[in-house]
Amino acid sequence: MAVNELADLLQAHANRDKDGSFWGTLGVAGSAFTLAYLQAEKLSFLIDTGMLHVSKDTEFKIRTAHKLFWSLSAFVGFLRSIRALNASSEALRSPDRTKCAPARFTQASLTTTKFLLDTIHAVSWLPPGWLWGSKLSVPQASGIATASAILGLVIHYHGKRF
Numbered sequence: 001m002a003v004n005e006l007a008d009l010l011q012a013h014a015n016r017d018k019d020g021s022f023w024g025t026l027g028v029a030g031s032a033f034t035l036a037y038l039q040a041e042k043l044s045f046l047i048d049t050g051m052l053h054v055s056k057d058t059e060f061k062i063r064t065a066h067k068l069f070w071s072l073s074a075f076v077g078f079l080r081s082i083r084a085l086n087a088s089s090e091a092l093r094s095p096d097r098t099k100c101a102p103a104r105f106t107q108a109s110l111t112t113t114k115f116l117l118d119t120i121h122a123v124s125w126l127p128p129g130w131l132w133g134s135k136l137s138v139p140q141a142s143g144i145a146t147a148s149a150i151l152g153l154v155i156h157y158h159g160k161r162f
Contacts, residue, residue, distance in 0.1 A: 023080070023083065026076060026079065026080065027080070029072075029076060030073060030076035030077060030080065033069050033072040033073040033076060034069075034073045036065070036069040037066060037069035037070045037072075037073050040062055040063075040065045040066035040069055041066055043062045043066075044062060044063055044066050047059055047062065064126070064127055064130075067122065067125045067126045067127075067133075068126065068130075070122040070125075071119065071122040071123045071126060073122075074115060074118040074119040074121075074122045075119050077115045077118070077119075078112065078115035078116055078118070078119050081108065081111045081112040081115045082112055084108045084111065084112075085105075085108040085109060085111075085112045087108075088101070088104045088105040088107075088108040089105060089108075091104065091105075092104075092105045103158070106158065107155065107158055107159060110151055110154060110155045110158065111155055113151060114148050114151040114152060114155060117144050117145075117147055117148035117151065118148050120132075120136075120144055121141055121144045121145045121148060124136040124140075124141045124144070125141070
């Protein structure tokens with residue numbers, strides 16, 4: 001684990017009580033899942049390039065862990081985005097709402113949709129028997145990934161309006 005990744009995890013742990021114990025713990029878990037996903041991705045890369053030689057069983061476990069942590073990271077992001085969507089919805093309904101409340105609600109809606117697509121896409125690459133793992137065809141999974149990427153661009157450019 002790189003020093004900056006460890007620093008990110010420690011920062012997330014330090015901020016765990018900022019939003020309450022549940023949301024703080026979820027934030028720390030999300031950071032841990034993301035870091036675990038990145039480490040498994042590095043191992044997968046080393047296996048793919050032939051720099052790391054492991055047994056077929058170990059390779060399968062590494063690749064499954066990679067997809068599992070990717071799925072968990074996306075799911076935690078989805079849960080947190082639902083909370084942000086709810087907060088922006090309440091701000092939008094407030095009688096003394098800010099001028100940017102509609103734009104924030106749109107941004108939160110787009111972000112929640114993107115995280116949902118990311119979760120569907122990530123889980124679809126898990127082995128058979130893991131939720132809906134391996135149930136989507138490659139064109140279906142690619143379509144979901146493309147829609148998520150396009151939403152990411154829309155979110156980025158919409159966010160510049162703030």
